[in-house]
Amino acid sequence: MVATNSVLGLYDNPDAGANAMDGLKSAGFPLGSFDVLTGTPYPEGAFGEYVPQHRLFRFPFFGAMVGLMLAILFTAGTQLAYPVITGGKPILAFFAMLIIAYELTMLGAVIATVVGIIFESRLPNLNLGAYDTRITEGYIGVVVECEDDRVEEARGVLQTAGALEIKTA
């Protein structure tokens, strides 16, 4: 199903915006098809909005594991390939390997985090839909993406919540 319309309700106080979000949920608009636009970050879930789950935390963990494996491979491999006893210590000396292991673990975690951020950001949404410049002045925008047959219903819900203005794009 391709959403063809973007309907925006503009509110001058956050409570009315949250009510509009509740109204859209009650009217059966699917989660993810409506969103809130604000000029400043509000605490997550303040409007009861849909919060997409990201998996960024998995990336540093994976990167750290890869880094640690590589470090063990490098240090153990080098020392086994060139077995020189230094200071009477064992060939595979834990404390000497620990430094390289720490560095490569951190490096793996950092690189994977950067890659993770790019990956989890997904492709930019070029169709931004309806918008009002007063949003960056502190007004709250509630935007719904829906097909032609639900535009009037969406406008009704937004109006009921006390929208100052409704725009369609």
Next chain:
Amino acid sequence: MATSSLIADVTDNRPSNQEATVDLAGEGRTAASSGLKLFLWALAAASVLGFIGIAFRFINDGGRQEWGYYAATLAFMMTVFGGAPIVAIAPAIAKANWARPAARIASLASIATAMTALMMIPLLFKLPPLTVFSEALGDDIRRTSIWFDSPDYAPHFWNVLILLTLALAGLAMAYLMALPDFAAIRDHGSGWKQRWGKKLARGFHGRPQQWEWLKMRIGVTGAFYFAILLFANFTFSIDFAMSLVPGWKDAILPFYHTISSMQAGIAFTILGIWAARRWGGVSKYVGHEQMWSLGKLLLATTLLWFYFFYSSFIVFWYGRTATDTLTLKLLVSGPYIYVFWTVFLLAFIAPWWVMIWNKVRDSVWGPPIAATMVLIGLFFDRIRLYVASWSAEPDNLELAKLSMLEKMPDTVWPDVFDVFIMVGLPAFGLLGILLVTRLVPVVSLWEVQQSRLITKPIRFMRTHVMLVGKPD
């Protein structure tokens, strides 16, 4: 006991969101005043003098010792402009509400850090090589440095890479912190500002997901910047100062360099918000709270300056080997003794004495006075470290191999071109920052709006306080 009865509402006199938008992103942002234009032209003229100074240094190159003031000036710029963005990062991580109006000024210093990184490239040509062939020994001789075994392109290529990474991380962080304000300029600005706002906002419409990712990106670039800043101070202080002096081995110097960079960054931010308040038309947004909080941080880093200096000094003092004595003489009690005492007075004694008084810290004029002293003091400190190091002849690595300063150099006084460089290059950095502030508001609009959202002035019993909410 019911605590809610102790709290009562009071009138909120802070500018509304609409007012702030007009002031910081809309029609309130007027064209540059004649005073500002004059100041920008003065900075531009000083910058030209700085580049004339560099050109003459190249044309009349009289040896390594003549580049000391250039190295000291760049070290000072990296100290100040490189350290300032930390003021934007650290309080944001700690969710300190007071820092919001100061964060933009601090983050914009990375513009000048990027310019410093580029100006560093000519100096790299003047760094002596790590090894030379000795006919007497029939083998390569390596001077003391952190680049064991003298890998290819070290230290030149790696220093450029580190400084450019620092600059890019800083610019990325400054851009991300300004992204929502570009959206506000796109929506409420006019003319060229609106066109640039539209280009730079890149479709930012304030969706929760956009805010979430913005927060993460600021966090990641901030952490990355902090890590690279430590590394840049480490390599710069060793390659451009310590390794040029035979026998100078000091594990504390890089940390001394870093902590004084943070001290200078805080001082720069204090002066920046003071100037923005005085001439930038943002007195409604910055005031006592920022001065007071930054003043406390300045006092703390001033005390840390002494701690790190003394930790380093005492090792040489008790060491008392011939090398230790010569190093101490070069940097403290010898040709730069008056510079050292100026540093000690201006980077520690005077700001410490000024800032221990709460009444002074909690004023709009006290912290800027201390900050000015700190910046002057640290400028002399970089002269003490870098001019002395670049004057420590010879380049002869066979003598350097002895790990002993052959002879104590005389004091190197600046000539007119050194003065051009010392005035011109910091002016060039400042010019870059001020030109960017013609587009980017000096106080972050979205952070001001967020601050208004999560704070509320209240009456608590018989006094007035600010109630602060900390989301997340």
